Amino acid sequence: MNALMTPDELEAALRAVGAARYHDKHPFHVLLHGGKLTVDQVRAWALNRYYYQSRIPLKDAALLARLEDPALRRAWRQRIVDHDGEHEGDGGIERWLRLTDALGFGRDEVAAGRGVLPATRFAVDAYVRFVAEKPLLEAIASSLTEMFAPGIIANRVAGMLANYDFVSKEALAYFDKRLTQAPRDADFALDYVKRNARRPDQQQAVIAALTFKCDVLWAQLDALYLAYVAPGLPAPGAWTP
């Protein structure tokens, strides 16, 4: 049986999950940030990652629909505002589309998810379902990969701007916003989890939820790597350069 951890010990255990499994360690990200990818490989990443982006507000709405406390709902709904914007042309999804614009995709093609790898869909859909169906504590804990996001984002923007002449600072506007949004969201969720995971089984479930989410992110890069880096085996129907 696992011992009860203090809230700070739980936080340390969660940070250890990130250190071992967060997708900044994935070879695809190492290549992406190091400027080692071709424009077509970056395109494949942006196209597939759009599917993930497009599902985040659905995931957050599924969570919102289960929060009985108005204060919690007020805090969580900001995530949906961040992604969907205050008006047409605003928000994280719009900013991601500016990246796919810059990479030469048509918006209809991207929005329809044409050519997205099946493995991307399976992983992302598993995340949405997890949040919709698991106990609230685990659903919230699965968002904690945000704790590790600022480091990877700073790295990504610097690496991509330095190495890819087909990517401009404007095309990466999505990430600028996330540099402030992600820590705010992560602080909130971490605080919630530390206060509410009070039994050993709950603490283990929280760690498992974060591990699951790391798997979701990792699997998306696995699929990109197989299809577009090595051995170069896009699934039937997947986008090809």
Place this chain on the structure above:
Amino acid sequence: MNALMTPDELEAALRAVGAARYHDKHPFHVLLHGGKLTVDQVRAWALNRYYYQSRIPLKDAALLARLEDPALRRAWRQRIVDHDGEHEGDGGIERWLRLTDALGFGRDEVAAGRGVLPATRFAVDAYVRFVAEKPLLEAIASSLTEMFAPGIIANRVAGMLANYDFVSKEALAYFDKRLTQAPRDADFALDYVKRNARRPDQQQAVIAALTFKCDVLWAQLDALYLAYVAPGLPAPGAWTP
């Protein structure tokens, strides 16, 4: 808009999906059947595929729970009997465990799914959810990969027995049974689909359901290929030889 097909034209369209996308064309299967895999690569396949096998009766039970016609339920429940057996030590799942036994895994380890690739879970769980949630016609159509199974199974058994001295005919008993079960199941489902897909949109949905299922099978082999063949990148926590 798509034109209405005759039932036989629909069948031909479904067979065309299999010809283009069924996983017998996947490089991992080509290696498996051609005797080109190491024992550890075959182990990884058997371990991950067990997760798929273990979910099939859950998928069929989810479908059974939605069939309002007793005759349909009687026909479909046979699939659950085939997998779970008439008694302890009988059934397809038990026969799959004889294969993992022969490959040196402990049954507890296999049954717990320890080391299964996250991408395997995401793909398989997507299939179970599809069958539980989509219109009945599509749920049934997604089983139609069985139409293409006898060819691959005959090939697999012959290829594995000829090429791997660590695999015996007894360890492959699962596939002997499937040689008769799969065509019976496929005939039933194909007949159902041909009789019930009477509008062009239904026919397209049926084709899409089979395409989806081919993606589910393909993605499982993609994950095995990436992790255990090339470049050899098992996800964190995945089984390693």
